[in-house]
Amino acid sequence: MKPVERWSHHTANLLVGGTGLVYAIYRYGVTPKDPYSVVNHPWQPHAQHLHLLLAPLLIFVVGYSWRRHIGPRLRSRGLRGYFSGLGLAVALVPMVASGYLIQTAVSGNWRKVWVGVHLVTSGLWLLGYLTHQVRAWSQQQEGKGENPSGP
Secondary structure, three states: OOHHHHHHHHHHHHHHHHHHHHHHHHHHOOOOOOOOOOOOOOOHHHHHHHHHHHHHHHHHHHHHHHHHHHHHHHHOOOOOOHHHHHHHHHHHHHHHHHHHHHHHOOOHHHHHHHHHHHHHHHHHHHHHHHHHHHHHHHHHHHHHHHOOOOO
16 A cells, blocks of 8 residues: 555544544533533534534545455455454445445434444444554564665
């Protein structure tokens, strides 16, 4: 993966994942001062809007690297880091689909279902991304130890 792709992934995951985590904390982890308020924290709407505006960036970055990185690795098994990358690929579709379905659900019950799917798959995505990056970093460190005169 080229450095620009790698840093695009890091940036998109930090922005989208960060705003999603902040929104989730405001939405589910904060008790409003007013018991009749629909907003738990004054910054909750801003975190939600930023998350919604930044989410297409992550989708674009994943699509951008699909041809050169993700697709070839899915076709060639046996590579190190395959399972963490496969986990990311599996979590991507329900994470993205549920994110859009939350916004279009009319029924409160279906909205709860899509929120649950989105929270679970987004959590799996973030854990998978961290695992994938730690594995890549450890492989890089192993490579440096084997050939100290390398690039």
